[in-house]
Amino acid sequence: KLPTRVKIVEVGPRDGLQNEQNVATEAKLALINRLSDSGLKHIETGAFVSAKRVPQMADSLSVFHAIKRHPNVIYSALTPNIQGFEIALAAKACEVAVFTSASEGFCQNNIHCSVNESLKRFESVLALAKLHGLPVRGYVSCVLECPFDGPTSPQNVTNLARSLLDMGCYEISLGDTIGRGTPLQVARLLDDVSKKVDPARLAVHFHNTWGQALPNIYQALLMGITTIDSSIAGLGGCPYAPGASGNVATEDVIYLCEQMGVETGVDLQKAASAGWMICDALGISPRSNVSLALRSQ
Ligand code: HMG
Ligand code: MG
DSSP states (O other), rough: OHHHHHHHHOOOOOOGGGGGGSSSSSHHHHHHHHHTTOOHHHHOOOSSTTTTTTTGGTTHHHHHHHSSSOOEEEEEESSSSSHHHHHHHHHSSSEEEEEEESSSSHHHHSSSSSSHHHHHHHHHHHHHHHHOOOOOOEEESSSSSTTTTOOOOOHHHHHHHHHHHTTTTTTEEEEEEEEEOOOOHHHHHHHHHHHHHHHGGGEEEBBBSOHHHHHHHHHHTTTTOOEEEEGGGGHHHHHHHHTTBOBBBBBHHHHHHHTTTTTOOHHHHHHHHHHHHHHHTTTTTOHHEEEEEEEET
């Protein structure tokens, strides 16, 4: 049975733009302000990570300071460690996210430590976040397959998701980082994770590299998932996951859901025009069929 409504977590300004070169801070601000006007309630606005590793996110603090904030919108940031968390506080981020992987290979490549070490780092982030009353989201990458280690066992994901929740994360976003999964794998994964985690505490984060994100989301909706991560115009990818391309496009998720009677609270036309604006600024075409279809009407 499908849910009556879903929450979309817009990750375009972070996951989308971390993969694009030379995006002007002004363009990011215009994008985030337009997204805020579209009805989205959670916008991942930046990342406080090493500027040497991800130069595209180096202006995140300026972005946070300059956006026009809507009172009902959560503006969040990635914080892999205490150093990042402290900058997030200075940025007045509403929420932060820690991120690790169900596979060792991606964890080492992405954040330069083992999965166990990442959890140790997060303990201090979670403790400080609690002190400051900031909710913390947890990301688990490579939930179906890792570009370095191959297929992932669902039990690894289940145990890691459970640990992150027990440590204090309020929600776990399950990432198919390289976008290779198909609905049967998603069903097997969610069957296993749901044994130890309430689906209300899970989000799905599907990259669309192999074009499977929408069927995977449909499968997840049927299994009680009501939070979906997506990126405007399908921008995105992870610089440390070879071959990974953009997230599922927000416009495609809105269309899919609304056509099935699942409320998103987001205005498709406004979201699409935010996507056209950033794509024009980047000199690229939207990677969203719905956006392209709307534009040609
Ligand atoms: P490290 O590589 O272990 O090294 O850092 P370090 O701790 O020795 O620090 C290296 C340098 O970074 C030092 O500067 C630190 O000061 C600085 P230097 O002395 O060389 O000038 N540094 C920082 N600077 C700013 N903010 C910080 C910070 N921490 C250290 N928070 C670290 C570990 C995790 C920071 C690093 O490896 C890193 O930034 N990695 C990049 C991670 C990243 O942003 N990946 C992309 C996002 S994750 C993703 O896309 C997946 C997701 O979408 C879900 C999915 O799709 O699966 C979430
Ligand atoms: Mg991602």
